[in-house]
Amino acid sequence: MSEFNNVTVAKAANIYFDGQVTSRTLTFADGSRKTLGIMQPGTFEFGTQAAERMEILSGELDVQLPGEDGWQRIRGGESFDVPADSKFSVCVLSLTDYCCSFLP
Amino acid sequence: MSEFNNVTVAKAANIYFDGQVTSRTLTFADGSRKTLGIMQPGTFEFGTQAAERMEILSGELDVQLPGEDGWQRIRGGESFDVPADSKFSVCVLSLTDYCCSFLP
Numbered sequence: 001m002s003e004f005n006n007v008t009v010a011k012a013a014n015i016y017f018d019g020q021v022t023s024r025t026l027t028f029a030d031g032s033r034k035t036l037g038i039m040q041p042g043t044f045e046f047g048t049q050a051a052e053r054m055e056i057l058s059g060e061l062d063v064q065l066p067g068e069d070g071w072q073r074i075r076g077g078e079s080f081d082v083p084a085d086s087k088f089s090v091c092v093l094s095l096t097d098y099c100c101s102f103l104p
Numbered sequence: 105m106s107e108f109n110n111v112t113v114a115k116a117a118n119i120y121f122d123g124q125v126t127s128r129t130l131t132f133a134d135g136s137r138k139t140l141g142i143m144q145p146g147t148f149e150f151g152t153q154a155a156e157r158m159e160i161l162s163g164e165l166d167v168q169l170p171g172e173d174g175w176q177r178i179r180g181g182e183s184f185d186v187p188a189d190s191k192f193s194v195c196v197l198s199l200t201d202y203c204c205s206f207l208p
Contacts, residue, residue: 003113022126022201036128038142
C-alpha cells in the first residue's frame with residue numbers, strides 16, 4: 001500500500017529528541033492511528049503504551065528489543081514489533097522513514 | 105484548523121538535502137495538494153512550480169523571496185507566499201514545522 005486514503009492528519013508534527021525524530025499522526029475511519037515519521041542518524045530510546053509495529057520504509061537501523069541483549073539490523077522493507085508498555089532502543093545508521101502502527 | 109480530514113497521504117516521505125528537509129504529501133478530495141514538512145536548521149534554496157503558501161507552524165527562519173535582496177524573519181504562526189516558477193532561499197534558525205499549500 002503506497003498511500004492511505006480517507007484519513008485525518010494532525011497538522012502539527014510530533015517532535016522528539018530536539019527534532020531528530022519527527023512524525024505526523026494519521027487517524028483512520030475506524031479510529032485506529034498510525035504515525036509516519038523520520039529518524040535522523042543517532043541513538044534513541046522509545047517507550048510504548050500500546051503494542052507497535054514499526055515498518056521501515058527506507059533507511060537502516062539497529063534495534064534492541066525489550067528483554068534482548070543483542071541488536072537486530074532492520075532495513076527498508078522490513079519491520080519489527082514491540083510489545084505494549086515497554087522500552088526499545090534504535091541506533092539509526094542512515095536517515096530512516098518509518099510507519100508506526102498501534103496494534104490492538 | 106488543527107487537522108485535515110478525509111485526505112490521502114502518500115506513505116513514503118519526500119526527502120531533500122540528505123534529509124534536512126522532509127515532508128509528507130496530502131491530497132484532498134478536490135484534487136488539491138499540501139505538504140506537511142520539517143526543516144532542520146540550515147540554509148536551503150527551493151524552486152517552485154505552482155505558486156506556494158508556506159505556513160510556518162512552529163520554528164523560526166529567515167526567507168529571501170524572489171527578486172528581493174533582503175531577508176524576512178518568519179516565526180511560527182506566520183506565512184509567506186512564493187510565486188510560481190521561481191526560487192527562494194531560507195535560513196532555518198530553529199527546527200521548523202511547516203505546511204505548504206500549492207495555490208491555483
